[in-house]
Amino acid sequence: MPFSPPMQQNIHNLINMVNIFKKIFYRLIFYAGPFFSNLTENEFEQKDIRKILVVSIGEIGDILRLFPLFNAVKTNFPSSKISILTTLPCDHDVWTLLPRPINIDDKIVLDIKKNHRGILGKLRLIRDLRKKAFDLTIDPSRGDGMGPNSIMSFLIGSPHRVGFQKGGIGFLHTVRVNFSDEEYIGRQNLRLLEAMGISVSYFGIELHLPDPDHFIVNLFASLKDPVVVIHPGAKWNGWYRCWPPHKYAELAKTIIRDYDASLLLLGDDSEKKLTSWIAMEAGHPNVIDLAGKTSLSEVALIIKHSRLFIGNDSSLLHLAVALNTPAIGIFGPTFPGQVLPDNPNFVAVCSDLSCRPCYTHQPLFNNQCTNRECLERLSVNNVMDAVRPMFDNMACRMPGPLTGKRLTV
16 A cells, blocks of 8 residues: 555655764764774784675675685685675676685675665674674775675674775774775775785786687677677666767767777666667667677676777676776776776776766765766767777787686786
8 A cells, every 4th residue: 555645755754864864974983983993903813713704795896806805815714714795696697707716605695675674674684694703804895885884894793804994984993994096996905905914916807707608609700800899888876977878879880980890789687778779879780789688607708709898887897807808998977097907908088077086985975966077078089089099909919719717817
């Protein structure tokens, strides 16, 4: 039975009050936290660690950038049991990309839509996690999750808790690392281990890939070289981070006109409407819409064997980086230095507006942008200025053969 209009208004007002309270609460922590940080410090002893929890909350790109951390934890704590707390299902495709030596003993799902919805649901989860008696919690949370996840890590009760801090948020960790607005996040994740005295020298992402199936082999056999992958969507805040669809369509037509390339549009089921519109607007048989038709493993194989990836700051850009496929990232509000490692294979296209970047994974982000000018003012010619040198260098890089199971960046 639906709520009456007055009741709906009361519920809406209550939600607004809760959100205002949360903002005030985290702002108080941000400014007051440093005064209490000495109360939570605890000397780290590696020999005491038997059970480890890694907070792995985020989307595909966030998880991929944690692969090196998983590997380093497994290497340095070989006899310890490693659990992860994740919002992705246990059977999600991203876990199939984990290299076989990285064995996650237990995946604990934070189900914020059902079982762990609201404060009571999260308290039930915390109660269950306390019973597991973890010795160490590693929390690489950034942005909006830095505050609530650091509190959750504290309540779980691990005597050793390592995580990022920004201002006072994160003061509940026993080992704290200042989160940088400018450094590659994959590298920053490993600084959490270095802060515990663990030496880490490699932050490349290793992936386990299956052998190409008939679909992949037949797909590439039917395409003319060069093959370019375009991902025009983004999972988190797509309106805020995505280059306009009509510009992607114009870019596709320009690449085909200049290079007679095959263009593959990738995305999940939620992006099919977007890719279908771009393919129709481009109006050329060289454009093939594969959104919603591939698994993540198949997407990884497609990106691996393509000459170039083009897309927004999104999960598939992170995947292209992991695969070391030449990639062009189109950036609006986010900072390329946090997303792309320092590598000539990866090029960022962004405007020079003084207001960007406005989102650098800060814990007290207040999105007030309404015009997306940083993305709207980027022209197809701006992107083509990055594409052309990539095509000029393609003669020096041939796609790998359609075999093999592991790639190391």
